[in-house]
Amino acid sequence: MKSFTALLFLLATAAPAAFPDGWSLWSPRDEAKPDAEVSQTGGHGGKGSLILKTGAGEQWIGCWTRTLPIEGGQHYQFSAWKKASAMPTARRSVYARILWQDENGKPVQWEEPAKQGYAKGTVPRAEPEYPPVHEGEANQWTHCESTLRAPVKARQAKIELYLQWAANARVEWSDVSLGAVAAPAPRKVRLATIHLQPKDGKNPTDKPPQYAPLIAAAAQQKADLVVLGETLTYYGTGKTMAECAESVPGPSTEYFGKLAKEHHLYIVAGLVEREGKTLYNTAALMGPDGALVGKYRKVTLHPILPFCFFTIKVNTEAFKSFILRKKGVTQQPKSLGEHLRKQRLVLGLRQEDVANELGTLREVYDRWERDERLPVVSEWPAIISFLGYYPAPEAAASEVVLKTRRCHGMTQKSLAKVIGVIHQRVRRWERGQELPPSDAKALLMRLATLPQCRFAKGAHFRAHAG
Secondary structure, eight states: OOEEEOOOOOOSTTOTTOOOTTOEEEOSSGGGOOEEEEESSOSTTSSOEEEEEOOSSSOOEEEEEEEEEOOTTOEEEEEEEEEEOOOTTHHHHEEEEEEEEOTTSOBOBOSSOOSSSTTTTSOOBOOOBOOOOOOOSTTSOEEEEEEEEOOTTOOEEEEEEEEESOTTOEEEEEEEEEEEEOOOOOOOOOEEEOOOOOOSOSSGGGSGGGGHHHHHHHHHTTOSEEEOOTTTTTTTSOSOHHHHOBOSSSHHHHHHHHHHHHHTSEEEEEEEEEETTEEEEEEEEEOTTSSEEEEEETTSOOTTOTTOOOOOOOOHHHHHHHHHHHTTOOSSOOSHHHHHHHHHHHTTOOHHHHHHHHTSOHHHHHHHHTTSOOOOGGGHHHHHHHHTSOOSOOOSHHHHHHHHHHHHTOOHHHHHHHHTSOHHHHHHHHHTSSOOOHHHHHHHHHHHHSOTTOSOTTOOTHHHHO
């Protein structure tokens, strides 16, 4: 087995100018460069270490770096010990990175083309590897280890050991190595996903049991891991996220834990978690023993993005318009479907969310948005309330009649009863076969502007006229 060990030929404690063989210090600019030291007696085993230190401020960014020759397609094990001082977010400030390069130090590509996404069919670049660096206790040694596969075209690996964006911080690295190892044994896992809208029940506790038969069906097909939907205890309850929030572990993880144990598999359930006064969109993992293995909160950084903390300041309305244009939304909608789609995307909602708000099925709402079907008159009041306006002109008398009925969810007969005419006249007005008298049209327009359900069933409109 070949092993390329990052040997630390250390000269003297706190010797900033004498770097070990092969190692160098990198920083994008001198004013942000951490202080570098080499300790001959430091390190996890007392064999020496590489040290980075910062002063006041958060401008610091720099790394120890070394390039090693490798064989493309081979597996390598990265190993290192690190000890870091306490800092606000150690995960974004202390990390290791490995860059795969060709013989000229240029980035290389993977072997297979992308199978999805905007670059489908193109061969992607081999992105940097970020071996997991566990935070551990402050000022205590922590071991970092990860097995990586080099791209076939790679001929060298560049190791980078970072300290950044932390004031008055210190990190010490030792026993850093990148050695060739045998390829890991293949591990086949059968994954099942369950797409379900748990519509029954109005309480969070009503939702988990609706997944039980589908989990059982997945188990019969020998699934090892079953992934459920997001915020599943919230869907269709009509309650707020806060009302549906629970502790994790809690009642839902206990229920799904029993199913995981019964079927001897793993289950991932999306829940609304409460910790004190804070709510989280959480994915909880239950194991075959029925216990909670772990949880992932959406606010947690992905391992491949240890340093992506940023703020964007833009004009909100301009940014919204830009996003809507990118999504193909008509800026001046004409049809009902265009109005619905624009409002939904402006609010950042899914079709399921809007359908639930309007009291209909997602499939029905989807047809409205596609202009494949018009809502019945009783469904219009909720739609107008969601939009905040009536999405059609009403200059013509026939359109005023239709708007009046839609705003209040009234049939032609019920509108005729309120106005005090026979329903055949309302039908002829709406079809444009007959024009209502000017006083009737004025009354209709006033009725259309009244709040929904302002008048009682069977009441005469002239009672509101005064």
